Amino acid sequence: MAQFTSLEAALKHFFGYDSFRSGQKQIIEHALNKRDSLTIMPTGGGKSLCFQLPALLRSGLTIVVSPLIALMQDQVDALKDNGIGATFLNSTLNIEEARSRQIAILQGKIKLLYVAPERLLNPGFGEFLERIAGKVGISAIAIDEAHCVSEWGHDFRPEYRRLQTLRQRFPQTPIQALTATATKRVQQDIIQQLNLHQPQIHIASFNRTNIHYEVKTKDRTIYRQLLQNIRTESGSGIVYCLSRRSVEEVALKLQHDGIEALPYHAGLSDKQRSINQTRFLRDDIRVIVATIAFGMGINKPDVRFVYHYDLPRSLENFYQESGRAGRDGEPAKSILFFSLGDLKKIDFLIEQKSNEAEQRISRQQLRQVVDYAEGTDCRRTIILRYFGERYRGNCGKCDNCLNPKPxxxxxxxxxxxxxxxxxxxxxxxxxxxxxxxxxxxxxxxxxxxxxxxxxxxxxxxxxxxxxxxxxxxxxxxxxxxxxxxxxxxxxxxxxxxxxxxxxxxxxxxVSKPDKQRAVASNSRKAEAEILFDRLRMLRKQIADRQSVPPYVIFADSSLKLMAQVRPTTLDSFANLSGINQYKTQQYGESFISTIREFTAQQKLPTPLPSGSQMTTLQLHQQGLSAAEIAKERGMAVGTINTHLCELIEMNQPVALNKLVTANKQQAIIQTIEKLGDNLLKPLKEHLGEEYSYEEIRLVRGWWRSQQK
CATH class of the missing domain: 1.10.10.10 (Winged helix-like DNA-binding domain superfamily/Winged helix DNA-binding domain)
Structure with missing residues (x-):
C-alpha cells in the first residue's frame, strides 16, 4: 500500500476505475486489517474486486476457491489482461503447464491463485500449500460462491462443507467468504461451516437498479413473442427453459429464423457444453438457450436480456438467473413468460423428491414465483422483500410501475x-x-x-x-x-x-382483465451508438486473436465512454473509467485510430429511395458483414443481401470486393455474359458448388448497373 497515496489510486492503477462502488472500500479496508468477513453482494455488484485488490496490496499469495473451471479461467484472463499476476491450477492443465505455474507461484510472481475446493483439499496439494506458506506466505483465503457450503443455499455442494478444515490448517489466515445471495439462514450456516471468527458481515442491497422486470402472458404465440423480442433487442441474451427438450426445440427454431443461438443443458457432453458456452462468451453467437445447468460462473458482463420461457422453480433461482443480465451496470431486461400450465410440470418434478419436507418447501417456493408473476405491486418490491429488504415506491423500471393499474x-x-x-x-x-x-x-x-x-x-x-x-x-x-x-x-x-x-x-x-399493454418501439441509434458498434467490432477482432471473451479486453461501459468522449490521445484514453496504463499501452493506438477514422467520416451518404436500404448501407460502410447486419437489424441474411444487390444496381457505394473475391467476380461476369442475367439457377449450375447464390446475385447487380 506504501506506493499508493490512497485506495482509489491503487484502484485506478490496477483496474482503471476512479472510484469504488457502494460498500467495496469498507470491505477492502476490513480485509487489509486481516479480519474474517462474509460479503453478500448481488451479481454485478463488484464482489471480485473485494478480494482482488487486497491481494495486490498485501505481501504473499491469496488463494481463491472457485467452484467452476470456466469461472476461474474467466477471472484469471481478465486479471492478466490488466497486467496482474494471476493463475489457476485445475484439471485442464497438463503436467508441464501445472509445474511451470507452481514454479512461478513459489518465485513470488503470482498474487492470486484460483483453485477448486476438491484440489485445495487434496492431500498432495496440501503439501504444496505448506511450501507456499513457508516460501512466499499465504496472505488470505477467499471463498467465492460461499452459499455452496449451505444445504439451505440454492446450489449446495458437499465438497464445500470440507473447507472448514482450512481454518484448522491455517488458523491465522483471514478468510473472506463471498456470495451473491444468501438468506439469514444461509448466512448463519456459512459462518458456522467455515468457522469464521467474528466476521464482518456486509450485505449490499439486492436491488439491481439497471434491470427492467416484466411478466408476459404465455400462450400459443409464445415463440413468436420471443422471436420478436429478440429481434428488437440489441446485444446478447439467455433464454431459460425448464427441460432439455424445450431447450433443443427453442434453439433450433431460433437458428431457423436467423438468430445465432446454441443450446446448453446437462444432456450435452462436457466438451459440447464447453464449446457452446465459450462461443457465447466470445460473442460468436448471440443467444444461449439453456436449462438451469447454465448457471453459476457465467461471468459475461454484457448480457442485455434474460428470458424465462418457462416458470423458474423459486424466486431465488429467478433472481440469480435474471441477474445474469446487466452485470456491467448498463440497462438490461428480465422477461418472464407466465402460464399456470407450467405449474403441473414443476409439480411433477417436486413429486420425485423423496423427502416430504423438501416437497412442501419446494411447493412454497413455487407459489412465491406465481405470486411474483401474478402480483400487481412493483416487481422490485416483491423480489427485495423475499430477501428481507424493504423497498417502497414506484421503481419506474418494471411493467407494473410503467403500466400502473388503478x-x-x-x-x-x-x-x-x-x-x-x-x-x-x-x-x-x-x-x-x-x-x-x-x-x-x-x-x-x-x-x-x-x-x-x-x-x-x-x-x-x-x-x-x-x-x-x-x-x-x-x-x-x-x-x-x-x-x-x-x-x-x-x-x-x-x-x-x-x-x-x-x-x-x-x-x-387492482388489475383489470384483458388489458393490453403497448410495446414501445426502439428509437434509431444515435451517432455515438454507431461508433460504439464499430469499437465493439474492433474489440471482437482483438479478443479472437487472443482467444479470450471480448469483455476481457474492455467492458461495454468503457466502449460507450470512448464513443461519447472520443479520445484522440493516449493520455485522454487512459483517463477513461475502466482503462489502466497497461491496457492503454496494449490497445490504445488501435482504438484511437478507429475513433479518428470515424470522426473523419461522419458525413453520411446521400439518402436512398428506401429508408431500410439506407440503414443497411450505413452498417455495410461500417464494415459489418451481411450476417452481422442481419443480426443487428433482426432480419434474415437473405433480406440484407437483397438490399445490397439493389444498392449496387443503384450505383450506391457498396464495397463489392469485400463481399465477393475478384476471381469469383470475373468468373460470374463471364458466365452472365454467356448465359444471360434473367435466371439464377442456370448460372449457379454452370459455376458449381464453390459459388453461392448470394455471390451471384451481388455480382449480377453490379453487372446490371453497368448496362444502364
Missing part, C-alpha cells in the same frame, strides 16, 4: 381478511381464509368449525381471485407475514394490527 382503497377488505386470519388463530394459509370469507361449504371449514366464525361469508361480494390479489399485495407490502416452513401459514404482524385498529389504510393496485 390504485384503490381496500382498507375495509384488508380488515375483513386480517380479522379472519386472527379468528382462524393464525394457523391457516390464504386459500383457507378466502374460503371462510366467501362462505365455502368445504368439509375442512366444517371440520374446524370455521362456518361459525363471525367472518364466515362476509366476503361474498368479492371473487376468489380478488381476495387472492389482496392477499398477495398484503404479503408484498409487508402488511401480513407468512411462515417459511412450506405450509405458508399467515401470521399477523405489527402492521396487521395497525390496520385492524384503523391506524393504517391499505391501498392496492
Amino acid at each position: 390504485i384503490e382503497d381496500w382498507t375495509i377488505e384488508a380488515q375483513k381478511f386480517l380479522s379472519c386470519v386472527a379468528r382462524c388463530r393464525e394457523k391457516f394459509g390464504a386459500m383457507h381464509v378466502i374460503d371462510v370469507l366467501r362462505g365455502s361449504r368445504k368439509q375442512k371449514i366444517q371440520q374446524y368449525g370455521h362456518h361459525l366464525l363471525s367472518t364466515y361469508g362476509i366476503g361474498k361480494d368479492k371473487t376468489a381471485d380478488q381476495w387472492k390479489m389482496l392477499a398477495r399485495s398484503l404479503l408484498h407490502q409487508g402488511l401480513v407475514a407468512e411462515s417459511n416452513d412450506g405450509y405458508r401459514i399467515l401470521k399477523l404482524n405489527k402492521a396487521s394490527w395497525e390496520i385492524l385498529r384503523k391506524q393504517r389504510s391499505v391501498e392496492i393496485a
